[in-house]
Amino acid sequence: MAASDAPLPENGPTRQAFWNRPWVAPLLVFVLVLASWELLVMIFQPPTFLLPSPSLIWQSLAGQFLALMGYGFNTFMEALGGFVIGCGLGLLTAMLVARSKWLSDLLLPFAIASNSVPIVAMAPIAIVWFGIGPWSKVAIVAVMCFFPTMVSTVRGLTSASPDAIALMNSYAASNWQIFTKLRVPSALPFVFNALKICTAVSMIGAIVAEFFGGAVNYLGIYIKTQASILKTPDAWAAIVVACFYGLAFYFAIVLLERWLMPWHRHREQH
Amino acid sequence: MAESVTSAGELDTTGHSPRRWLWLLLGYLVAFGLIAVVWEGSKALFAIPDYKLPHLAQIAEAFFRPTPKGPTWLILIQDALYTAFEAFVGFTIGSVSGFLIAALFQRYVHVRRGFMPYVIASQTVPIIAVAPMIVVGTGSLGAPPWLSKSIIAAYLTFFPVVINVLRGLESVDRDALLLMRSYAATDNQIFRLLRLPASVPYLFTALKIAATASIIGAIIGELPVGSTRGIGVQIVVGSQYNTFNPGFLWATIIVAALLGMIAYGMVALAERRIVRWKRPES
Amino acid sequence: MPTAPIIAIDKVSRIYGNANATTVALKDVSLTIEKGELISLVGPSGCGKSTLLRLIADLDTPSQGKITVNGHAPEQARKQREYGFVFQAPTLYDWRTVERNARLPLEVMGRPAGEWQARLDKMLAMVGLRDFHQHYPWQLSGGMQQRASIARALSFDPAILLMDEPFGALDEFTRERMNMELLDIWETTHKTILFVTHSIAEAVFLSSRIVVMTPRPGRIAATVNVDLPYPRNFDTREDPRFFELVTQVRETLKEEFVGHV
Ligand SMILES: Nc1ncnc2c1ncn2[C@@H]1O[C@H](COP(=O)(O)OP(=O)(O)O)[C@@H](O)[C@H]1O
Ligand SMILES: [Mg+2]
Numbered sequence: 001m002a003a004s005d006a007p008l009p010e011n012g013p014t015r016q017a018f019w020n021r022p023w024v025a026p027l028l029v030f031v032l033v034l035a036s037w038e039l040l041v042m043i044f045q046p047p048t049f050l051l052p053s054p055s056l057i058w059q060s061l062a063g064q065f066l067a068l069m070g071y072g073f074n075t076f077m078e079a080l081g082g083f084v085i086g087c088g089l090g091l092l093t094a095m096l097v098a099r100s101k102w103l104s105d106l107l108l109p110f111a112i113a114s115n116s117v118p119i120v121a122m123a124p125i126a127i128v129w130f131g132i133g134p135w136s137k138v139a140i141v142a143v144m145c146f147f148p149t150m151v152s153t154v155r156g157l158t159s160a161s162p163d164a165i166a167l168m169n170s171y172a173a174s175n176w177q178i179f180t181k182l183r184v185p186s187a188l189p190f191v192f193n194a195l196k197i198c199t200a201v202s203m204i205g206a207i208v209a210e211f212f213g214g215a216v217n218y219l220g221i222y223i224k225t226q227a228s229i230l231k232t233p234d235a236w237a238a239i240v241v242a243c244f245y246g247l248a249f250y251f252a253i254v255l256l257e258r259w260l261m262p263w264h265r266h267r268e269q270h
Numbered sequence: 271m272a273e274s275v276t277s278a279g280e281l282d283t284t285g286h287s288p289r290r291w292l293w294l295l296l297g298y299l300v301a302f303g304l305i306a307v308v309w310e311g312s313k314a315l316f317a318i319p320d321y322k323l324p325h326l327a328q329i330a331e332a333f334f335r336p337t338p339k340g341p342t343w344l345i346l347i348q349d350a351l352y353t354a355f356e357a358f359v360g361f362t363i364g365s366v367s368g369f370l371i372a373a374l375f376q377r378y379v380h381v382r383r384g385f386m387p388y389v390i391a392s393q394t395v396p397i398i399a400v401a402p403m404i405v406v407g408t409g410s411l412g413a414p415p416w417l418s419k420s421i422i423a424a425y426l427t428f429f430p431v432v433i434n435v436l437r438g439l440e441s442v443d444r445d446a447l448l449l450m451r452s453y454a455a456t457d458n459q460i461f462r463l464l465r466l467p468a469s470v471p472y473l474f475t476a477l478k479i480a481a482t483a484s485i486i487g488a489i490i491g492e493l494p495v496g497s498t499r500g501i502g503v504q505i506v507v508g509s510q511y512n513t514f515n516p517g518f519l520w521a522t523i524i525v526a527a528l529l530g531m532i533a534y535g536m537v538a539l540a541e542r543r544i545v546r547w548k549r550p551e552s
Numbered sequence: 553m554p555t556a557p558i559i560a561i562d563k564v565s566r567i568y569g570n571a572n573a574t575t576v577a578l579k580d581v582s583l584t585i586e587k588g589e590l591i592s593l594v595g596p597s598g599c600g601k602s603t604l605l606r607l608i609a610d611l612d613t614p615s616q617g618k619i620t621v622n623g624h625a626p627e628q629a630r631k632q633r634e635y636g637f638v639f640q641a642p643t644l645y646d647w648r649t650v651e652r653n654a655r656l657p658l659e660v661m662g663r664p665a666g667e668w669q670a671r672l673d674k675m676l677a678m679v680g681l682r683d684f685h686q687h688y689p690w691q692l693s694g695g696m697q698q699r700a701s702i703a704r705a706l707s708f709d710p711a712i713l714l715m716d717e718p719f720g721a722l723d724e725f726t727r728e729r730m731n732m733e734l735l736d737i738w739e740t741t742h743k744t745i746l747f748v749t750h751s752i753a754e755a756v757f758l759s760s761r762i763v764v765m766t767p768r769p770g771r772i773a774a775t776v777n778v779d780l781p782y783p784r785n786f787d788t789r790e791d792p793r794f795f796e797l798v799t800q801v802r803e804t805l806k807e808e809f810v811g812h813v
Contacts, residue, residue, distance in 0.1 A: 025384035050407050105290075106297040116478075116534030117527040118486040121502070124509030124519055128322055196394075203396040211402070211493050212509070220399065227402035228494065230410075235403055243395040250394040445643045448611050452637040453660040454630050463660065467647040547647040549690040 049230035061237035068222075072241040075210065075219040076249070078134045079202035082141020087198055089142070090149030091191070097150070098157035098183075108154060114147040120205055123212040132213050141205040145198040149191070156190025157183050189264060192257040199249040207242060324516035329524070332517030342518070346504060346525045353492065353500040354529060356416045357484040360423025364484065365477060367424070368431030375432070376439040376465065386436075392429045398422070398490065405494045419491035419500070423484035430476040430483070438472025439465045471548065474541040481533040489526060501526050556623065557584040558712065558744050559608060564617030566603050576769035577603040581617070583763060583772060587711075590738050590745045592755035593763045594801065600770025601748040605716050608746070609637050622711060633661055635712035636705030640720050642697035644689040644704075651676065651685040654704045661708060668707070675703040678737060695726040699733075706741070713745045720749070728786075731757055735784060752805075756780075756797045757789060764801055766808040774804045 018024065034054050041053035048056065061068065097104050119140065126136040160182050168178045210220025219242050226234040257264075306326060313323050320328065333343040375382035401422050408418040442464050450460045492502025501522060508519035566578040578600040585591055593601045606612040608619060610626035621629035629635065636657075644653045654676060658668050676682060679699035689697055698718055705713060719727040731754060738745055749755050755762050762776040778797055780788055788794055 019380075022383070025380060026387045029384035029388070047410075050410065102293070102297070105294060106301070113531060116482045116531045118482065118489055118530045120486060121489050121505055121526045122523055124505060124512070125523065127509065128512060128519075200394045200396070204398050207396050207399050208490055211490065212506075223399050224402045224494070227406045230406065232403055232407075235400075239397075239399045242399050243391075243397075246395040247391065443643075445639045445641060446645065448606075449637065449639070449643055450660070451611055452609055452630065452635070453657050454633065455660045459660050463656065464645070467645065470647070545647075547688045547690075 049232045052233040052236060056233045057236040057240070060233040061240055064234075064237070068219075068238055068241045071217050071219050071222050071238065072245045074134070074217055075137075075206050075242070076203070076245045078137040078209075078218070079141055079206040079245075079249070081134075081138040082205065083145050083198055083202040085138065086142035086145025086202075087149045087195060090146045090194075091153055093146075094150045094153030094157060098154045104154050104158070108151060111147045111151045119144045120208045123209040126209065127213060133215070134218075137206050137209040137214070137218075140209040141202045144201050144205045148197055148201070149194045152190045152194035153187060156187030159190065160186045188261050192253070192261070195253050196250060196257075199253055200246060203242065203246045203249065320516040321513050324520060328517035329520045330517070332515060332521045335515070335518075342521065346501070346522060349499060349504050350501045350525050350529050352416075353419075353485065353488045353502065353526075354533070356419035356488040356491070356500065357423045357533065359416070360420035360425075360487060361427050361477075361480060361484040363420065364424035364427025365431050365473075365480060368428045368476075369435050369473070371428075372432045372435035372439060372469075373461075375436050382436070389429055389432050393433070398426065398487070401487070401490045402494055405491055405497075409496065415497065415499070419488040422491045423487040426483040426487040427477075427480035430479045431473065434472045434476035435469050438469025441472065442468045471541075471545050474537065474545060477537045478534055478541070481537045482530045485526075485530045485533050501529060558587045558622055559583075559585040559746070560620045561604075561608070562618045564604075564607060564614045564619060566600070566607060566612070567615045578607075578614075579769035579771050581770070581772055583775075585744065585746065587744055588742055589761060590735075590747065590759050591761050591763060592747045592749055592759040593765055594749055594752055594755040595765035595770075595773075595805070596767060597750060598770075599765040599767035601750075601765060602716050603770065604765075605637075605714050605746065605748055609635060609714055611637075633657075633708060634710055635714050636708070636710040638698075638701055638705050638713065638715040638718045640717040642689070642694075642701040644697055644700055646689055649686050649688055650681055650692070650700045653689070653700055654707050656704060657708045663708065671709065672703075672707050675706045676700075678706075678740075679703045679733065695722050695730060698722065698730065702734075702737070706737070706743075711744060713743045715745065716748045717750065718747075719754070727754070728789075732785070734758065735782070739783060752798050752801045753789070756794060756801065757784060762797075762801060764804045766805065773808045776801055776804070 038053050038055060041051060052060075097107055122143070123136065123140050126139045130136040130139050164182055164186075165178065168182055173181070207220035207223070210218050211224050214221045216222060216225060219238050223235045223238045223242075226232070226238070309323070309326060312318065313325070324332075333341075333346070335342045337345060339345055375386060404421050405418040408421065409415070446464060446468075447460070450464055455463070488500065489502035489505070491497075492500040493506060497503050504522040505519070505526060508515075508522040512519045561581055561583045564578060564581045565576070568575045568577055581600075581604060593604065595601055603612065607614050608621060608626060610630040619626050622634050624632065624634070644650075645656065648656065651672070654672055655665070655668075658665065658672070673682075676685065679702055681696065681699055681703060684692065684696065684700075689700070692700065698721075702718070719730050722730065734745075734747075735758065737743075747755075747758060756778055759778055762778060763772055764774045764776065765771065766773045776797065780791065780793055780797070
């Protein structure tokens with residue numbers, strides 16, 4: 001290869017070609033992947049339980065769509081319950097902890113270390129405490145959401161620069177004014193980052209906690225059961241539903257973020 | 271030289287004075303003592319049964335209880351090592367393939383445009399749910415039992431590595447690239463001398479996430495019936511025999527937690543040894 | 553003018569933009585630079601100084617016109633490593649020590665480390681970084697980082713040094729000291745230096761000739777010969793002739809602005 005050239009600035013007018021529209025390539029990939037998946041299954045005919053074709057998954061999804069959406073809703077409610085409790089407690093704790101440097105120095109390392117603890121593995125204890133029903137899942141999700149929310153919020157609340165605080169002090173602002181007018185707004189981006197991460201964490205937590213046991217009308221248990229009796233297309237259909245709820249939850253939080261932080265420049269993702 | 275110089279040796283890398291450290295240490299000791307007091311106190315006060323909250327001594331006792339194959343702690347460590355092995359294989363496969371895919375995405379914009387939205391979406395979606403199917407599928411193919419766990423660990427590693435490494439490879443600024451251009455550097459030189467080193471801190475961010483995730487993945491892979499080894503199996507056993515041996519479930523979970531922390535710690539340690547050019551955080 | 557000019561710029565224009573909006577960054581700029589000159593480009597920001605430097609360095613291509621560097625097209629000059637470029641930001645690579653940063657061009661160009669090590673050490677000593685070979689960039693002050701980047705540009709012994717506001721981010725005191733050091737380097741190495749600045753005093757102090765540029769569109773308003781004798785030192789800044797020249801350049805810029813404001 002010859003000497004390479006770093007990209008140069010555009011030299012004159014250009015127009016956005018059809019192929020460069022942001023949705024074209026992903027759509028193409030989606031269609032291509034599904035088509036080749038279907039084709040490969042048609043040619044090699046692997047056992048259905050090993051790799052079902054997309055059309056078979058689609059049939060399974062269409063055949064029990066309402067039931068699956070219902071299971072998904074049950075699981076989603078567990079996730080949402082844990083999310084609200086965990087993130088809520090995380091926010092409150094952070095507000096208390098962020099008031100004292102000593103306290104945050106003491107507690108943050110624990111909270112950060114908890115990131116490296118497989119919390120879902122504690123599901124059996126939650127089951128012992130809260131029963132095999134949804135509340136044990138809510139509890140696990142709450143614990144999983146608590147720590148990241150708390151860590152991010154403490155960081156956010158302490159992120160205002162000393163100069164910004166000095167400015168508030170120069171107006172003789174009260175502590176409460178500094179809190180509501182400076183600390184909270186500068187913490188919001190941190191909080192929302194944590195909340196967005198927690199949407200995924202809560203769905204994952206709920207489904208995996210269900211792998212440890214529970215009733216059949218929940219996604220995790222349904223997936224586990226159908227997989228074990230080799231009804232793989234059903235399990236895949238349930239995963240499609242799980243992804244739907246996961247994405248919907250995520251984008252709901254994104255909408256909330258845009259509504260609460262209109263000033264923030266929201267980063268475009270690739 | 272009249273200019274101010276900060277050298278690594280003179281810097282207190284943590285920003286804490288020894289006095290402060292002492293206070294923190296004291297805080298930790300008090301905190302642990304407090305936890306123990308609250309634990310045993312609430313157990314006595316609310317008459318919480320052993321199966322819900324065993325005595326701390328019962329947990330300790332569970333570790334030392336003898337079994338036909340040796341003391342419990344030894345069995346748990348063996349199972350933890352097996353899980354660590356499954357996770358490590360997956361972690362390695364996932365991070366290497368993730369890195370290669372990120373490099374590919376970096377070079378071919380169209381490929382990236384097509385696939386990247388799905389990689390990002392994977393982080394907001396519970397893909398871990400496919401775990402039972404991977405276990406059943408590979409099992410029916412007659413693959414060794416650890417393989418399915420490693421596959422789960424691999425894909426939990428893969429996605430964060432792709433996202434972060436791509437971010438790192440693209441993190442080089444315009445002037446750093448123009449500098450290379452001014453030397454008439456080749457594409458390969460730009461990759462090797464500029465993009466690759468720039469991506470290393472980002473890689474470690476992903477690897478720290480992935481270290482724990484791969485342990486979780488392996489544990490989840492061990493949950494379905496039919497698994498015989500691994501700390502996940504012991505957790506399941508612990509929950510089944512909880513009424514008979516209430517300390518044991520907690521013991522298995524403590525081992526799982528330690529496993530996750532050790533995996534994370536090893537990556538963090540490697541990061542500190544390799545990424546030595548960063549200003550220490552205060 | 554005994555020999556062919558080392559840099560020749562002939563009616564060069566550079567137009568940025570897309571269908572909606574275009575910016576004429578440079579319009580019909582012509583300039584010749586002789587070997588061994590220390591020329592400054594001065595002008596308010598946005599007048600195309602950086603653009604002109606990047607065109608010479610083949611880090612950008614002209615929309616119209618022709619540039620020759622040492623008798624070659626800019627691309628060929630770049631591939632023959634005829635110039636070293638110094639950016640406003642030091643642009644050191646975080647993961648390399650000072651010494652390894654300065655060695656970067658030698659590695660890229662495949663020059664044998666053994667032969668060039670002595671030169672590398674000399675350049676680092678010349679910019680006053682003898683004792684900082686093993687430091688990482690974050691351990692240096694801004695001025696020291698910029699010195700390291702100058703040593704890096706000199707390490708492979710290019711004939712031309714292109715410097716884009718290299719001292720723009722430094723405080724006044726550091727900047728004046730760096731000016732002295734640059735003059736030392738110039739007098740010992742006999743490089744041709746093209747120096748961009750928006751400080752008139754800096755331009756007068758350093759250069760043998762000043763090219764005054766004005767914006768919208770970017771073009772050359774005047775060139776001013778600086779007849780202050782070398783070697784220059786701190787007293788030069790107090791020389792009445794120094795003030796006359798500063799005033800002369802300032803007047804040129806003022807005239808150009810009448811009618812624009
Ligand atoms: N890559 C670019 N794309 C579009 N416009 C540019 C680009 N680079 C420079 N310009 C424009 O060209 C003009 C000259 O810029 P520049 O050469 O950077 O000026 P100076 O270095 O004198 O401050 C400015 O109006 C600037 O906005
Ligand atoms: Mg400029």
